[in-house]
Amino acid sequence: MSKELIQYICTVADNNLILGQRLGELCGHGPNIETDIALTNIGLDLFGQVRSYFQYAAKLEGGNSSEDTFAFLRKENEYKNVLLVEQPNTDFAYTIVRQFLYDVYHIRFMENLQKSSDETLAAIAAKGVKEVAYHARFSADWVRRLGDGTEESHRRAQQALDDLYTYTDELFHQNESELSLVNAGIAVNTAQFKSDYYQTIHAVFAEATLTVPDQKYFLKGGKKGIHSEHMGYILTEMQYMQRTYPNMQW
Secondary structure, three states, X not given: OHHHHHHHHHXXXXXXXXXXXXXXXXXXXXXXXXXXXXXXXXXXXXXXXXXXXXHHHHHHHOOOOOHHHHHHOOOHHHOOOOHHHHOOOOOHXXXXXXXXXXXXXXXXXXXXXXXXXXXXXXXXXXXXXHHHHHHHHHHHHHHHHHHOOOHHXXXXXXXXXXXXXXXXXXXXXXXXXXXXXXXXXXXXXXXHXXXXXXXXXXXXXXXXXXXXXXXXXXXXXXXXOOOOOHHHHHHHHHOHHHHHOOOXXX
């Protein structure tokens, strides 16, 4: 069970880790100072949650493991984040739509994780749920502003939605290991809120006058360690200090 739990923790934390890294790339590049700071703070919130997850994973694994080991010293195929969060910051609309598609999932996930029989996971969720609720409000408001804004902002938001919607279904994929933890009352059964997730995002996109793609096939692979071409570049930058100066302590 311990090995399965560690893998589950990494699967959950990797989504926040990679999305936080993406948001970090935008520091100083927001459309205005308020939004720039907001996106930076969202990234910091995600990293704060990641630290809690990885500290717990390191405790379970024992030995010389640490939060840094999990964050920086794994190979690409050992990261289990969904493909959505590793997609690039093409423009502000892409950043916002990607954030919104994840946030709506994330808030429901955290609300349910609070009920976990694992006290540590439940505590992490209870601490982070208010942060994630703010993230979801922020990104939803911006989706509405972009979609129902100018002709240019609508065009860019629609393009982002057309390109990113195909990654949403992977958020709800669960392997046998996860399902065993669901049955044990530890992991979140994401299937329970999948329908609500799509109803919510579709409603917001309708308010934003954006058209949801008629998607028949969804891209996946990240949760199995099969990533897009973008992942290697993310890790090259993120792992640079640890790879260049091994065992460096912050």
